[in-house]
Amino acid sequence: VQLQASGGGLVQTGDSLRLSCAASGRTFRAYTMAWFRQAPGKEREFVAAKTWSGADIYLDSVKDRFTISRDNAKNTVYLQMNSLKPEDTAVYYCAAGRPITSQLRRTNKYDYWGQGTLVTVSS
Secondary structure, three states, X not given: OOEEEEOOEEEEOOOOEEEEEEEOOOOHHHOEEEEEEEOOOOOOEEEEEEOOOOOEEEOOOOOOOEEEEEEOOOOEEEXXXXXXXXXXXXXXXXXXXXXXXXXXXXXXXXXXXXXXXXXXXXX
């Protein structure tokens, strides 16, 4: 599986962005798709995941502002980000894997990663 993330950019506090991640391969629907982010000087952290069955899970600080969705017909996963804050500034990565439910937030349970797209939120 190859992943290509896009949609990042420079926005102001309170703005919205939608990230996209296009996947190659015919088994897209079998994977859990996730978004992680990494801010300068910090470790990569989990943001959101959408399982192959449609369940989703979020980082607490984004769950009322971000929405993850997937379109299996287009082999694409999205991250709609609303009410952006400066602390959301990071490189955002999409990932694909088959973690069990208790491991959805763990970076080492995802097998495939996109190249990252930069989101910068100015105050």
